[in-house]
Amino acid sequence: MRRTLLTMSSSKASATEKGPGGRSYHHGDLRRAILTAALEAIAADGPSGLSLRDLARRAGVSHAAPAHHFKDRAGLLTAIAAEGFGLLATTLRAAADLEEAGVRYVRFAREHPAHFQVMFAPELLRTGDLELTAARALASDALREAVTAVPPEGRGTDARLAGVAAWSLAHGFATLLLSHNLDDPVGDQDPEEVFRKLAGMLFRHAE
Structure with missing residues (x-):
């Protein structure tokens, strides 16, 4: 029973992620937030200068989040x-x-x-x-x-x-x-x- 509860807790935690301000995102929501921030940045400055670190700041997520979802x-x-x-x-x-x-x-x-x-x-x-x-x-x-x-x-x-x-x-x-x-x-x-x-x-x- 204890093992089952631990497994459920672990699965629930992996389904959400937090931005630097403590805001929780469901996995799909965070991915969408990163894509939306990227589209806004590209519309303003073009794609060639896009930086994952700057993108994380724009989206209000951890620096590692974009790489976690898209690798690079x-x-x-x-x-x-x-x-x-x-x-x-x-x-x-x-x-x-x-x-x-x-x-x-x-x-x-x-x-x-x-x-x-x-x-x-x-x-x-x-x-x-x-x-x-x-x-x-x-x-x-x-x-x-x-x-x-x-x-x-x-x-x-x-x-x-x-x-x-x-x-x-x-x-x-x-x-x-x-x-x-x-x-x-x-x-x-x-x-x-x-x-x-x-x-x-x-x-x-x-x-």
Whole structure:
């Protein structure tokens, strides 16, 4: 009986962790707190200068907590990228057609700029990570399905090349938009409406 009580007590303790201020986190909550702090730091300063020690301070957790959950900076950024590709896959699958998928791609980049920066920085990631690979495949499949749904007369006979063109347009537009290189050309116009016009120039919808 005593051994059972000790085991239960030990399991309960391992399910929670404390920050330096004594605040208790459930294991999953602490991981989420670290990810949230990392996303805020990346949105403000970019991913290249991210420090696990500074991140722990931002999140209000022990210095060892980020390394405990993600091992190192590459592990943390890989988790962020995997989460981002999963979110992107979900939003692309909700699109009614290819044009809407492109609009949703641009919207995702605007709403999740930190994820977007990290997702396409392979030099910062563990590119062979299984979770990342699976999430990236889901996003690629969602875009591919949107492309193949367009009749050949609207996209050409090479669906693979059409997919590259669609991705290049959406990704290039989103990247230029986030880096403020489209501030003058877009002006006060809604960026999503501008993108719709560009997509219409590239892909003709079959009647």
